[in-house]
Each structure stands twice: as C-alpha cells, then as structure tokens.
Amino acid sequence: MIEEFIKNIEAEFEDLVPGKLKPESNFREAFEWNSINALILIALVKTEYEVSINAEDIQKSKTVKDIFEIVKSRM
C-alpha cells in the first residue's frame, strides 16, 4: 500500500526521479520542501484517500512512512 502512496507522490511532484523515494526517505530532503508542496500533499491525500491531514501532522512527520501511517489510521 505504501508503494502506491509513493507512486501517487511521484506523480504529483515532477521533480522526483521515479524509484528514488523510499518509505524511510525524509520528505523534506527528497524534494525542495516549501509551503506550496505541503498544500500539494494535503490535496493529494484528500483526493486519493479522502483523508484530511493538517499542518501539525506534517510538522511532526519526518519520513514518507510517517505521513502514510497518519493517512492509513484515518482511512
């Protein structure tokens, strides 16, 4: 399931080289993190999983897996 989550992220963020992003990747380092990217991530999670995440969720997360676990717990 997390593989699909990563694929969705790769599709949304064009700068990412497919296959490079791993569950344990720090998403702030994987791509130039900024507030607009945070909005893209929130929009993706909302449309693909019908789940809401907020600024706090993103702040306390470090890796792709951290975000995915939050999403999974709310599905």
Next chain:
Amino acid sequence: MAIFSIPGVRLAGIAAAVPKKEVSNLDYHWVSEKDREMLVKTVGVEKRRVAEPGTTTSDLCIAAAEQLITGLGWDKNEIELLIFISQSRDYIIPSTSGIIQHKLGLPHSCVAFDIGLGCSGWVYGISAMAGMMQATRIKKGLLLVGDISTLTASYRDKSTYPLFGDAATVTAFELDENVSPIHFNLESDGSGFDAIIIPDGGLRNFISKKSFDYKKYGEGIYRTNFQIALNGIEVFNFALREVVPNAKKLLQSLSKTTSDFDYFVMHQANLLMNETIRKMMKVDKEKVPYSIRNFGNTSSASIPLTIVVQLREQIISRKVQLLTSGFGVGLSWGSVAIEMDKVVCPELVEY
C-alpha cells in the same frame, strides 16, 4: 442550516472593473526563480492587476457601475437599493456605500449600506439584495462587490503578496415575478477568524507605532500587523472540508446534480485548491471557468469577475444556469444557484 430560496428577483446585469496596471509574478524577485514558476503553475497566478495608492475599491465600483447602468438603460432615480460589500473601505468612518450613492448620482431615496465580507461576499450579497428587494418591493438595486487587497499585502511576504489582485464588480437586480428563484446555502464559522486577518487597525488592536514594525514569520515571510496574514494550510483544509458538502447539500435540496448546471464558478482562491474542489465535485474542466491566471485572487470580486471575463458571450446571448461557491475569510462560505438569462454585461472596464 441556512438553505433557502428567494423568488421574484432577476439578475439583470453584471460588470467588472480592474486597475490598468498589470504585474507579473515572474518578476517577483523576492522569491527564487523556481518558486516563481511554482506560483504560476501550482498557485495558478501569473498576472495581477494592482491599484495605484489612493485608488479605492469604490473608484473601481463606480467605473463598472456607470457602464452597467448605461448598458441597462436604467434611470438612476429608480435605483433605490445599493449594497457595498468589501474589506477595503474608503475610510474607517463613514461607510463607503453613501459615497458611491452620491458619486453615482443616485437619489436620496436610495437605501445604501456596507457589508464587511471577503471571499464569500458576492454569494452573501445576493441573498441580502434579493431578500430585501423581495420584502420591500424596491424595484431596482445594485450590489457592488470588490476589494483592493494589494495595498495591505507585504512585498516581503511570499504567502500573500503574489496571490492577490485588485478588482471590483457590480451586479444589478430587478423585481420580476416570472424569473426562477435564486437558491442559497450560506454558512459561517468564526472560530477561524484569524486564519486570514489584518490584526491591527480595528478596535481590538488599535493602531500604534508598533503596528508598522516588520516581523519574520517564516522563510520569506516578513510583514507588519497592519498587513494581511494568511494561514495557507488552515484555509486550504477549511475549503476542502466545507465547500463540497455545502454545494452538495444545496444540490440535494433542489434534487439536482452538477450536470443540471452549465457552469460551476468558484471563488478564485488558488488553482490547486480550486482544482481539488473541482475533482471532489466531479465536475468537468470545461464547466469550471478561471480568472486566477490573469487576475490573481481578487477576494470578494472573484466570482463575478470570472463570470464577466470568461462567460460574457454566453450570459448575454442565452439562458445560463450557474452554481457558484464563495469561501474564505471569516470564516464564511456559501453556494448560490442562479440563472442568468440574456443579461447585460459590458466588457471588462479598465480604470
């Protein structure tokens, strides 16, 4: 739940005015080139109209209103209701509506007052306008809605400065027993009052020397307390949480779906937010017009401005069913289902 309908009031005409001066976000050198590209691609704002200091929302409103009144062929003495909706008034005191009444040469018998709303201003304004006309039997009224937001945004705040553009609009209404009712679903939640805010200058935080001190709030975000602050993520989540259920409840109450409407016109918040809402509403791209690329987020003016610049040919020539949603500062949001049948719509006015 404020779902209601108002019969017997027809939208007769609509017009919009923007400042002549145009700026491009590709020239916004406060941020990196990559950020500038992102502003255009993701936030969706390439160009914006910016008023010169001293030009007010009422100046733009009057320019648009003169064109519209001429186009409608209305006798100004018949206009007995004027509502001005904005968050950028001419003065702290008095209200702006009276100034507009006077400058437009409307009669003393005209009821004129202000309402302070932003992104939801047009949809709320139609309810105030139509409700009052239906109750009072006033035959003709003007709803003036717009904002000059660029003056109160800090150049050194990348979260607000490249987003906003200036625009003002006027929408004309008249009593008409044969017209379809206008349908509304309006909501509010003041717990989020500080999601979009200018903290100083009102009575809660009266203006002081400190109001003009710049503070850093994040990377590339410096502003004073007399400038607009926008909590992007909070507003984004609010819109994704509330707008779709609000519009869907209105549709359910009418036993209709989005396919019964020719267009879904949203407040132009930012492209990513609007496209996410569009996908959640399952509406085709062709039915969702945008003005954000060329005009930015124009606050309360954004829905009528989008109609004027994108749907003019349609609304002047045939009957068009519109579903519209305004959402933002307040927090305040709502949807309106309204018909436009061969209305008067002058071309965009440049002031």
